[in-house]
Amino acid sequence: MMDSPDSLVYLDGVSKLYATPQGLLPAVRQVTLDVRAGEFYSLLGSSGSGKTTTLRLIGGFEIPDSGRVMLGGEDVTQLPPHRRNLHTVFQNYALFPHLNVAQNIAYPLKIAQLPSAEIKLRVEAALEMFRITGLGERRPAQLSGGQQQRVALARALIGRPKVLLLDEPLSALDAKIREEVRQELRELQRQTNLTFIYVTHDQEEALALSDRVAVMQQGRVEQVGSPREIYDCPASLFVAQFIGKANFLTGRVLQTDPLTVMVQNLPIRASAMGYQPQLDETVTLMIRPEQLQIAESQPDAAPTAVQAATQAAAQLSVNQLSGRVIGDTYVGQLLQVQIETALGRLTATVLGKASLSSEVNLTWLVSACTVIPPALATMPSP
Amino acid sequence: MIAMITEIKPRQAAKPWLLISWSLLVFGFLYLPILVLVAISFNDSPILSLPFRGVTLDWYLQAWQDKTLQRALWNSLSVAASATLLATALGLLAAFACCRYRFWGKNSLRIALNLPILLPGIVTGIAMLAYFSDLNWDLSLQTVVLGHVVFGLPVAFGTIYSRLRQFPDSLAEAAADLGAAPIQVFADVIWPYIRSAVISAALLAFTLSFDEVVVTIFLTGRDNTLPMEIWGRLRTRITPEIAAVATLVLLASGVIVLASQWIANRGEAEG
Structure with a gap:
């Protein structure tokens, strides 16, 4: 594979095996990633997906069993961590307990043997930038979780690395300050224009922060894309289920242009944006809950001529289905409504109200009905 | 209720x-x-x-002026110091290997390292005596030092190993990540973490060596250590001078053991 010209971090078919009591198990299989300079790039996956191992391979804490790790066009596969120009914010921060805050932050500069006057200036600037001025003399154990996190960030950034690796840096924080720190992280990345590689299991976090997200599962990268691409056009059923909520319908392709899928005995029109299925192929369709519109049906009101015409025109781009409201969950601002339909139970997210047991009409745009590409049945195992 | x-x-x-x-x-x-x-x-x-x-205080004065006792005290101190240095250095290296590396036979090595502490001194003494005479080594204070290392090593290893095991790997990784070469990682992060355990291990090994008799009986040449001298005198001319020496030894050992405990506890509290 070619090394793209503006890639700063490039993983080329990297695999890593782990020794377990059950034998050697792959933690990372044939991962190829390409992170551009100045990008906020997230590795998203549940535990055991290989995201942390991938980060450790970039940081140099693990050496891959096969493949190459490139940093700024240079092959660093065999280089130990201290010879790579990137710094890490660890999940538990890994602050040195026997050093105070200022000494912790100064550590990379001390290692680089900078003159002590410069170290002092830069540490003071860092303390100010991270709003921890006055805490310089404290030991890490005397700080709150949020303060420790800032010290860890300051320590990782003070040496001006090319790339900052972050291993679930928010997971140890309270839910309340997590969102606050999330904003700060994003601003920090924009201000410094540094490349961030961010590991998280929290899909909301990844979508909110990243320029691009790599969704990982079982040691493989399932999809790489912008948060919107991943949300709107998931590359696999796994990604569709992992990112946000979704309704799924399974059926056979009745017609490819315009794409129509026979779900049970109802023809549903879908968008072939992400994947072009064959005739008669069995496919899964995804509809996000917020794309479903619901309206109480009025069976006695006969449509006027104008309404009928509008409906006919709309039918080209809209799917319709009727159903009955069987439950709702208030999630603040929005209402999640469960609807029993001929095609099974669907979930819609709506503003406003829905009365239980009422008959409703469901509509959704054809463009919001995405075909999920089938799982690649044969993947070469490393 | x-x-x-x-x-x-x-x-x-x-x-x-x-x-x-x-x-x-x-x-x-x-x-x-x-x-x-x-x-x-x-x-x-x-x-x-x-x-x-x-x-x-006459007995203390006599003991202080007794040339043989002075000689024996000096012998004991130098034997204990050498044995402590060797045992602590080896214990540190072994603990480091067992904690930070994966290798074949690690568990067996750990058990083998701890075993000598369970062996009766008389067994260690006879075994080493037989071994040294096979090698045609003359018995001297050096052979005594080696004998003392045998039980000093498990003590040093155990103390340092249990501390090193608590060391969070992420600290070493963080230091390496920030640019520290392995030797710097050790000096800047690992050593401060285990220092108190190493000192406490050394003090314990020193105390054990300083008043050891059984192994020493088998391995010493013409030179006597202080406990050997005391033992020898008890059989011939029993004077309160011995009691004075014993009291001093007791005091010194007590201070050292307490100091080692205190240092170890302080280290744990810090870590």
Whole structure:
């Protein structure tokens, strides 16, 4: 594979095996990633997906069993961590307990043997930038979780690395300050224009922060894309289920242009944006809950001529289905409504109200009905 | 229910005099002989026994001026210092290998390292004596040092290993990540973490070596260590001078052991 010209971090078919009591198990299989300079790039996956191992391979804490790790066009596969120009914010921060805050932050500069006057200036600037001025003399154990996190960030950034690796840096924080720190992280990345590689299991976090997200599962990268691409056009059923909520319908392709899928005995029109299925192929369709519109049906009101015409025109781009409201969950601002339909139970997210047991009409745009590409049945195992 | 609860009496109500007198009995059994020895060392009487006839520091003065005792003390100190240095250095290296690396036979090595502490001194002594004579080595204070390393090493290894095991790997990784080469990682992060354990291990090894007799009997040449000298004198001319020396040794050992405990505890609290 070619090394793209503006890639700063490039993983080329990297695999890593782990020794377990059950034998050697792959933690990372044939991962190829390409992170551009100045990008906020997230590795998203549940535990055991290989995201942390991938980060450790970039940081140099693990050496891959096969493949190459490139940093700024240079092959660093065999280089130990201290010879790579990137710094890490660890999940538990890994602050040195026997050093105070200022000494912790100064550590990379001390290692680089900078003159002590410069170290002092830069540490003071860092303390100010991270709003921890006055805490310089404290030991890490005397700080709150949020303060420790800032010290860890300051320590990782003070040496001006090319790339900052972050291993679930928010997971140890309270839910309340997590969102606050999330904003700060994003601003920090924009201000410094540094490349961030961010590991998280929290899909909301990844979508909110990243320029691009790599969704990982079982040691493989399932999809790489912008948060919107991943949300709107998931590359696999796994990604569709992992990112946000979704309704799924399974059926056979009745017609490819315009794409129509026979779900049970109802023809549903879908968008072939992400994947072009064959005739008669069995496919899964995804509809996000917020794309479903619901309206109480009025069976006695006969449509006027104008309404009928509008409906006919709309039918080209809209799917319709009727159903009955069987439950709702208030999630603040929005209402999640469960609807029993001929095609099974669907979930819609709506503003406003829905009365239980009422008959409703469901509509959704054809463009919001995405075909999920089938799982690649044969993947070469490393 | 309420009635039942009020019937349960707190533990403090148990007869305290029983506990106190039992404890006194046990501690008396353990420490009274030592107290008697200390008392005798100050006793103004030329025989090694009570009753108490008055306070004198003569025995301390005599012990201080005794050239043989001076020699023996010096021998003991140099043997203990060498054995401690060797045992601590080897223990540190072994603990490091067992904690930070994966290799074949690691568990066996760990058990083998701890085993000598369980061996009776007489077994260690005879085994090493046989071994040294096979090698045609002359017995001397050097062979004594090697004998003392045998039981000093497990002590040093155990203390350092248990501390090093608590060391969070992420700290070493963080230091390496920030640019520290392996030797710097050790000096800047690992050493501060285990320093107190290493010192405490060294003090323990020193104390053990300093008053060791059994292994020393088998392995020493013409030179005597202090405990050997004391033992030798007890069989020939028993004077309170010995009691004075024993009291001093007791005091020094006590201080060292307490210091080692204190340093270890302080290290744990910091880490």
